[in-house]
Amino acid sequence: xxxxxxxxxxxxADSCPRVAVIGSMRQQTVLNAVADIIESASRIVTIAxxxxxxxxxxxxxxxxxxxxxxxxxxxxxxxxxxxxxxEMSKEYNCGTARVLGRRGVDIWLTRGAILxxxxxxxxxxxxxxxxxxxxxxxxxxxxMIESEDVASTIHRSIRMLRDKYGATWESVCREGDGAKPRxxxxxxxxxx
Numbered sequence: 001x002x003x004x005x006x007x008x009x010x011x012x013a014d015s016c017p018r019v020a021v022i023g024s025m026r027q028q029t030v031l032n033a034v035a036d037i038i039e040s041a042s043r044i045v046t047i048a049x050x051x052x053x054x055x056x057x058x059x060x061x062x063x064x065x066x067x068x069x070x071x072x073x074x075x076x077x078x079x080x081x082x083x084x085x086x087e088m089s090k091e092y093n094c095g096t097a098r099v100l101g102r103r104g105v106d107i108w109l110t111r112g113a114i115l116x117x118x119x120x121x122x123x124x125x126x127x128x129x130x131x132x133x134x135x136x137x138x139x140x141x142x143x144m145i146e147s148e149d150v151a152s153t154i155h156r157s158i159r160m161l162r163d164k165y166g167a168t169w170e171s172v173c174r175e176g177d178g179a180k181p182r183x184x185x186x187x188x189x190x191x192x
Contacts, residue, residue: 017147022127030131030142031060034120037144038067041122044077046155048119051132052082053092054099058135065100072105081162083116084109084172092134097169108166109173115165121155124148 022033038045045068055061072078080100082093090109097107120127129142145151 017145017150019146020144022129022142022144025139025141027131027134027136027138027140028058028060030127030129030140031058031064031133033142033144034127034131034133035060035063035067037120037122037125037127038064038071041067041071041076043123044121044155045071046079046081046119046121046158048081048115048117048158048161049132050083050114050116050118051089051092051134052080052096053132053134054096055135061133061135064133068100068105069103072103078106079159079162080105080107081115081158081166082107082109083114084111084167084169085114090173094169094173097173101169107169108162109169110161110165111167111172113165115161118142119154119158121151121158124151126151126154128154 022030047068053061054065068078068080082097083089084093093109097109101107118129118131124146126145126147127142128145129140131138131140131142
């Protein structure tokens with residue numbers, strides 16, 4: 001990845017961020033870059049994603065899952081915010097939330113809003129693009145930004161979204177107007 005320094009106006013308090021387009025535009029390439037920044041984090045990890053599936057058929061998704069759990073167990077400030085506004089995304093996200101939540105990850109789903117972003121930040125690095133965490137092999141585009149100012153803004157912004165629209169995964173995954181949303185069990189999600 002070739003980084004280029006660019007000026008982003010008010011986001012550059014002390015220095016210009018380094019920005020790079022991630023490789024081949026294949027989803028698994030983007031997800032491997034996400035796993036890399038999570039695995040190297042020493043302070044904070046923040047994820048906001050429309051769909052996050054736990055699948056054994058994607059080594060990159062497995063690395064992300066393991067990296068998030070290890071970061072939480074090491075005492076890093078870890079937040080995962082997933083979409084809870086659409087039934088289709090709940091099917092996947094509730095299973096993921098159960099697995100990660102039971103392993104000590106601070107995980108939330110949105111209520112009253114659809115979260116469609118795909119933003120992954122760890123310490124002073126952030127990846128923003130179109131890739132969900134899944135085994136799908138689609139064409140994606142993402143940029144990696146290395147900047148304490150930009151990453152801090154992303155970490156704060158996702159926490160503000162959690163405070164405004166977030167609900168515990170337990171409440172979103174068990175609620176319904178008399179009908180429980182169809183979700184995959186922990187065993188089904190881990191077996192994928």
